[in-house]
Amino acid sequence: MQKLVVTGADGRMGRALIEAILDTEQTQLVGATVKDDSPFIGVDAGELIGRGKLGVSVSVDLSACLASDVTVIDFTVPVATLNHLKCVAEAGASIVIGTTGLNEQELEELRSYKEKVAMVFAGNYSVGVNLTLQLLRMAAKIIGDSSDIEVIEAHHRHKVDAPSGTALMMGEAVAGALNKDLKECGVFAREGITGAREPGTIGFSTIRGGDIVGEHTVMFASEGERVEISHKASSRQTFARGAVRAAKWLNHENVCGLYSMEDVLGF
Ligand SMILES: NC(=O)C1=CN([C@@H]2O[C@H](COP(=O)(O)OP(=O)(O)OC[C@H]3O[C@@H](n4cnc5c(N)ncnc54)[C@H](OP(=O)(O)O)[C@@H]3O)[C@@H](O)[C@H]2O)C=CC1
Ligand SMILES: O=C(O)C1=N[C@H](C(=O)O)C[C@H](O)C1
Numbered sequence: 001m002q003k004l005v006v007t008g009a010d011g012r013m014g015r016a017l018i019e020a021i022l023d024t025e026q027t028q029l030v031g032a033t034v035k036d037d038s039p040f041i042g043v044d045a046g047e048l049i050g051r052g053k054l055g056v057s058v059s060v061d062l063s064a065c066l067a068s069d070v071t072v073i074d075f076t077v078p079v080a081t082l083n084h085l086k087c088v089a090e091a092g093a094s095i096v097i098g099t100t101g102l103n104e105q106e107l108e109e110l111r112s113y114k115e116k117v118a119m120v121f122a123g124n125y126s127v128g129v130n131l132t133l134q135l136l137r138m139a140a141k142i143i144g145d146s147s148d149i150e151v152i153e154a155h156h157r158h159k160v161d162a163p164s165g166t167a168l169m170m171g172e173a174v175a176g177a178l179n180k181d182l183k184e185c186g187v188f189a190r191e192g193i194t195g196a197r198e199p200g201t202i203g204f205s206t207i208r209g210g211d212i213v214g215e216h217t218v219m220f221a222s223e224g225e226r227v228e229i230s231h232k233a234s235s236r237q238t239f240a241r242g243a244v245r246a247a248k249w250l251n252h253e254n255v256c257g258l259y260s261m262e263d264v265l266g267f
Helices: 012-022 078-091 104-111 127-146 165-177 237-253 261-265
Strands: 002-007 027-033 070-074 094-097 118-121 148-155 202-208 214-222 225-233 257-259
Touching: 002 012, 002 237, 012 027, 012 237, 027 237, 070 078, 070 237, 078 094, 078 104, 094 237, 118 237, 118 261, 127 165, 127 214, 127 225, 127 237, 127 261, 148 165, 165 202, 165 214, 237 261
Parallel strands: 002 027, 002 070, 070 094, 094 118, 118 257, 148 202
Antiparallel strands: 148 214, 214 225
C-alpha cells in the first residue's frame, strides 16, 4: 500500500487529489495539510470532499505526517512547495510536485534537492499533454523552421500565473527540438505598435475566464497553411490521476533525482 500525503488539501487540486487517491487501488491517504489560517483545520479529509470519514484529520504540520515510506503530492504555490520540499528532504520522503509559476530562483532551489530527494516535477500530469509534447517535437523538427510558432492557452478565472506551466513546457519542447533557448526566442507580451513578427520567435497568448479547466494550442503558421496541435482538459481528475500514477512510479523507483511525467510514462 502506498502512503500518500496531500498538501493544499482544501485547494481545487488538493480536493481532486484526495478523490483520486480514494479511487486508486494500492494507495492510502495518510495525511492532508493546509495553510495555518485555513477554516478546514481539524476537519476529516474524507468529509472535506463529501466522501465520508477517513480518520485522517486535516492539519498544518506536514513534518508530523512524514516518514521515509511516504510520498507527498503538492499542488500549491511556489513558496509553499519549497517549504514542503525542505520537510520532505528532512524526513527522507519523496514528492510529486505540480505547482506552476516558479521563478528562475525558485526553480534553482527546487533543482538543488535532486541529490537528496526522489521527486517528480511537471507542469501537467495528464497523459494527453505529455503525448502532445512528443507530437510537438516531431512537428517542430519537420515544419518548425518554416513556420511562425504561437502557443495559446486558456484557463479559469482563478489561475494566478501566466503563461501556464504547460504552455512553457510546450514552448520548451518546441524550442529544444529546434536547438533554441526559449529564454531567448520566447515573446510573452505584445501591445501597441509592435512591428512585424520577428522570424524564429515563439509567441505566447493567455486567456483567463470562467471555469475553463485547461486548454492549450500550439500553432505552426506558414504561407498557405497552418498546423495546430491542441489539448483540452475537461476535468481536474485528469491531472490528479496522473499525479497519483507518478507517486506510485516514484515508490517503485525510489532513487533520488528530478523526474518528469514523461519519465513516469516511459516516453
Ligand atoms: N501540474 C499539473 O498537472 C497541474 C498544476 N496545477 C497547479 O497547481 C497549483 C494549485 O492549483 P489550484 O489547486 O487550482 O489552486 P488553489 O488556489 O485552489 O489551491 C492552492 C492551495 O495551496 C494552498 N496554499 C497557498 N499558499 C500557501 C502557503 N503559503 N502555505 C501552504 N499552503 C498554501 C492554498 O491554501 P488557501 O486556499 O488557504 O490559500 C490551497 O489549498 C497551481 O500552481 C496550478 O497551476 C493545477 C492543475 C494541474
Ligand atoms: O492552474 C491550473 O488550473 C492548471 N495549471 C497547470 C498549468 O499551469 O499548466 C496545468 C493545467 O493546465 C491546469
